[in-house]
Amino acid sequence: MVKVGILDSTLREGEQTPGVVFNIEQRVEIAKALSDLGVAMIEAGHPSVSPDIYEGIRRIMKLKREGIITSEIIAHSRAVKKDIEVAAELEVDRIAIFYGVSDIHLKAKHKVSREDALRIIAETVSYAKSHGVKVRFTAEDGSRTDFDFLAKVAKVARDAGADRVSIADTVGVLYPLKTRELFSALTKEVPNVEFDIHAHNDLGLAVANSLAAIEGGATIVHTTVNGLGERVGITPLQQIAAAIKYHFGIEVVKLDKLQYVANLVEKYSGIPMPPNYPITGDYAFLHKAGVHVAGVLNDPRTYEFMPPETFGRTRDYTIDKYTGKHALKDRYEKLGVKLGDAELDQILAKIKSNPTIRFYRDVDLLELAEEVTGRILKPRPPEHIEAIISVKCDSNVYTTSVTRRLSVISGVKEVMEISGDYDIIVKVEAKDSNELNQIIESIRAVKGVKSTLTSLVLKKM
Numbered sequence: 001m002v003k004v005g006i007l008d009s010t011l012r013e014g015e016q017t018p019g020v021v022f023n024i025e026q027r028v029e030i031a032k033a034l035s036d037l038g039v040a041m042i043e044a045g046h047p048s049v050s051p052d053i054y055e056g057i058r059r060i061m062k063l064k065r066e067g068i069i070t071s072e073i074i075a076h077s078r079a080v081k082k083d084i085e086v087a088a089e090l091e092v093d094r095i096a097i098f099y100g101v102s103d104i105h106l107k108a109k110h111k112v113s114r115e116d117a118l119r120i121i122a123e124t125v126s127y128a129k130s131h132g133v134k135v136r137f138t139a140e141d142g143s144r145t146d147f148d149f150l151a152k153v154a155k156v157a158r159d160a161g162a163d164r165v166s167i168a169d170t171v172g173v174l175y176p177l178k179t180r181e182l183f184s185a186l187t188k189e190v191p192n193v194e195f196d197i198h199a200h201n202d203l204g205l206a207v208a209n210s211l212a213a214i215e216g217g218a219t220i221v222h223t224t225v226n227g228l229g230e231r232v233g234i235t236p237l238q239q240i241a242a243a244i245k246y247h248f249g250i251e252v253v254k255l256d257k258l259q260y261v262a263n264l265v266e267k268y269s270g271i272p273m274p275p276n277y278p279i280t281g282d283y284a285f286l287h288k289a290g291v292h293v294a295g296v297l298n299d300p301r302t303y304e305f306m307p308p309e310t311f312g313r314t315r316d317y318t319i320d321k322y323t324g325k326h327a328l329k330d331r332y333e334k335l336g337v338k339l340g341d342a343e344l345d346q347i348l349a350k351i352k353s354n355p356t357i358r359f360y361r362d363v364d365l366l367e368l369a370e371e372v373t374g375r376i377l378k379p380r381p382p383e384h385i386e387a388i389i390s391v392k393c394d395s396n397v398y399t400t401s402v403t404r405r406l407s408v409i410s411g412v413k414e415v416m417e418i419s420g421d422y423d424i425i426v427k428v429e430a431k432d433s434n435e436l437n438q439i440i441e442s443i444r445a446v447k448g449v450k451s452t453l454t455s456l457v458l459k460k461m
Contacts, residue, residue, distance in 0.1 A: 005040030014228035027056035046076035088131040098138035129161030136164040143169040172202030176212035183216025225265040238279040256312035272401030290324025386457040390422040397448035
């Protein structure tokens with residue numbers, strides 16, 4: 001029977017993403033969100049790195065003692081007694097000691113022999129254990145380490161007091177079959193200790209390798225929200241949580257809270273999620289091709305591996321040149337418009353004759369239906385209220401991600417990034433002041449928008 005949990009390292013590995021810096025308040029808020037999400041362990045940072053990380057962990061531990069945070073809290077540490085002492089001061093649940101064990105690391109970084117490395121690992125793990133905390137040892141670059149020596153490292157760490165050993169694929173070179181074989185062999189060779197997988201994503205295999213490690217006996221997967229981390233990051237929390245649920249039937253976190261946590265980390269990291277990002281991207285449950293939409297309307301399982309509601313999401317589909325008659329009919333029915341087959345065929349022909357239009361809004365579809373039927377289906381929006389809305393973004397937000405979200409709001413005609421007091425200019429059209437207010441509220445609701453200034457266009461020149 002598979003046994004697995006999630007360790008999230010957004011506050012440690014995630015902050016090692018180039019350009020990412022979390023302040024103390026953000027660190028605490030992320031930790032609370034991760035605990036609410038239900039991760040088993042939170043790697044809260046390396047307290048010897050800087051005072052703000054130390055203070056962030058101190059505040060997180062205060063919330064842990066108050067019962068607000070329930071996840072196990074881990075402090076990162078080099079295999080150095082001074083680092084261990086600093087981590088122990090914070091009374092964390094666990095100290096995680098890391099040391100490079102491949103010959104490459106031993107020769108180029110540590111400049112020690114294998115024997116010296118084993119001695120250092122034993123001494124520092126034992127020293128951490130003497131402070132009355134649980135200890136994990138991380139075999140940095142374990143995936144490029146000779147197996148016999150790696151097994152010896154794990155045994156030494158275990159015998160010194162570590163109840164967990166993490167195998168780090170530090171440069172992301174493993175592939176699934178090799179990963180499963182490695183963990184299967186380690187769990188047999190080194191009993192009485194549990195193994196973690198820390199998979200980097202350099203070859204885009206972190207999720208696959210993490211699943212293979214679980215099959216091999218790993219009981220904890222290291223993740224970051226949105227896959228942040230050194231270089232291209234490590235196993236993304238959203239993707240591995242969904243994959244574990246699908247393949248093993250285990251809900252390692254509260255899946256319906258993933259979107260909130262992903263948005264929170266996107267906001268504070270300033271690293272935007274691409275719209276086609278799995279599970280939490282804007283397009284994750286948005287369908288386009290006519291055959292896909294027809295299938296989903298009949299049975300969502302045709303083109304969805306799990307229902308979007310599992311993740312707190314909803315499904316939708318676009319209307320454009322790829323649209324089929326089934327999808328078009330469904331959209332008009334949702335708008336309260338009944339059309340015959342011949343009328344739908346004519347509208348579909350008009351849509352397909354304009355291949356450069358990215359998508360048709362509901363108001364566009366109503367106009368097309370009026371052209372074809374000659375009937376006034378709903379009062380046609382006169383569109384004589386036009387406005388220019390200046391948008392100021394939060395300082396820690398990637399402006400392009402905000403621009404992308406603004407561009408799909410109904411009533412928005414054009415979006416431009418600018419420099420100056422404001423970051424984005426949005427041109428909008430509305431039929432009346434009520435609709436204009438709705439558009440403005442939609443713009444203000446976009447994450448990353450700090451403030452707006454609306455200017456009415458009184459006369460077209």
